[in-house]
Amino acid sequence: MSGQPKRLLRNLNAKIAALPMILTTLVVFVGGTVWTVVYSFTDSKLLPRLRWVGLDQYERLWSNSRWLISIENLLFYGVMSLVFTIGMGFLLAVLMDQKIRFEDTFRTIMLYPFALSFIVTGLVWQWILNPQFGVQEIVRSWGWESFNFDPLNNPDTVLYGLLIAGLWQGTGFVMCLMLAGLRGIDEDIWKAARVDGIPTWKTYLVVIVPMMRPVFITTLVIVAAGIIRLYDLVVAQTSGGPGGNASQVPAMYVYDYMFQAQNLGQGFAASTMMLVSVLIVLIPWAYLEFGGKRNG
């Protein structure tokens, strides 16, 4: 116990130098977050004010059908997007790992969409999927006059339309992460598996994928955090429609309540719920990465 003050003073210069950064982090990130959570318990309208209403905002949130649809949409989009970006990203990485020619070119092409913002991606895919200008029109011009392809204007398929754009944008990035992971694996492991007579697909499945666990977890977290924030893509492609809210997502709900409906309290409550869901993703990850070393 007597060593405690000394420990505080050790590396004093470094600690002083780090202080501004620590303060910024505390004030901007933690402070902003706490502020949001606190005001989600008030009835703030256009401007924030501290008049407590308890859990009223949350009750209203969870009885609002628009919010419920947003959550449902996000769950569907999220699960599909996770499964397919990671699955396809890994498969593409495996293909790239077969010492193909022009690997650099392919990698650049695959990574290119990731360099585009979601707004641009959304607009590009809105055009591609648009019945007057995109795929439907092209196929019809080939002679198949009755061909119908208009996913964005059908409430049942609009989420698939979003999904295509999302996958197009994110798969290349996941592929690069996975490729880096595959390249990090000792070549001798492959040789040993070949001497053992393990078929290639089985080596990937039973040996390589388990070895790449950290890469998979990191990818999962990055992709999942991106999904929860999903907003611009929807704005650019569908603005939440068709039919008013067939492709609503939580981030859109937050934005609309804060800046359109001038109901800050409701927006804060919704964003607090989003924060909670991010934490639900992050905490198990942090535990696995940093706490679970003992059984590694």
Place this chain on the structure above:
Amino acid sequence: MTQSISVKDLTLNFGAVSVLQKMNLDVAEGEFIVLLGPSGCGKSTLLNCLAGLLDITDGQIWIKGKNVTWAEPSERGIGMVFQSYALYPQMTVRGNLSFGLKNARMPAAEIEKRVARAAEILQIGPLLDRKPGALSGGQRQRVAIGRALVRDVDVFLFDEPLSNLDAKLRSELRVEIKRLHERLKNTMVYVTHDQIEALTLADRIAVMKGGVIQQLADPQTIYNRPTNLFVAGFIGSPAMNMLPVKTIDNGRAFQFGSTRIDLAGYDGGAVLERDNAILGVRPEHITIRTEAVPGRTIPAEVEIDEHLGADSLLWLKAEGREMCVRIPVEGRLPSGSQVHLMLDMPKASLFDAKTEQRI
């Protein structure tokens, strides 16, 4: 003895780079062959060709009387041990040992038996349920050897299995590999660039340079009668003394600087009279004399005396050339002493300076 491995005119190119050219190598059954050579000379490449991990450009490989040139690694009857251990990190030691056997649909009882036997031979029984991450380097390499052992194969291939271990472990495991060979009596091909490993383990050593086997012989011959300058210089530490000499008197003597020495007792071919020859003598094949013996000794001056514990190394200057002599500790000399060096001619090697071949 029957042939275990037979390499015929093996050629291997990586694109435009030719690593092995028309190599021939026959390994007898139960023989321990060490491939020795500097980095990049193609040792691992040759081993990977034997294992079937590289597609060869030309030639044939036979193992146990079967042409396996195009057979899969798992069908060649080989086991392999790598420098980096290459264990499957997510599996226990038992899982590592049995993975290949399970994959080949071997009955569980047989797998159990083989794993138990390997564990007994390598003394890794207590480690069977641990993961590789929880093992020391030496233990990991034992497990890697075990993985080759359970395959119950005739040929073991080792690629620098001890290079990642510290000096003490290395010598322990070296002895253990030797013991393993005595017990199993299977063919072993062992790659290393450590000459101590080569000299202690091998029945025969293949010294390689630039993808070509320079000399293939038992350690004694390699050490005492190197076939060319490269082998002579590569084996032995400190390196063999190389003296530029001129053979005279119809090959009965040589001239080193201003000293004339009899070649009587030299064990080699026709020496003849050559203007450019190189006489190689190992540091331990020279003795120190205080008195000159005409026609037998070279005058020299002591420069440094390095004490190594069991013996010491004397660095001297003779006829303007640096020389090294290994002497017993009792005979240590202060620097500046004038001495005379007597060469053990039957153990010396004479090379032609142009062809670099032994005379």
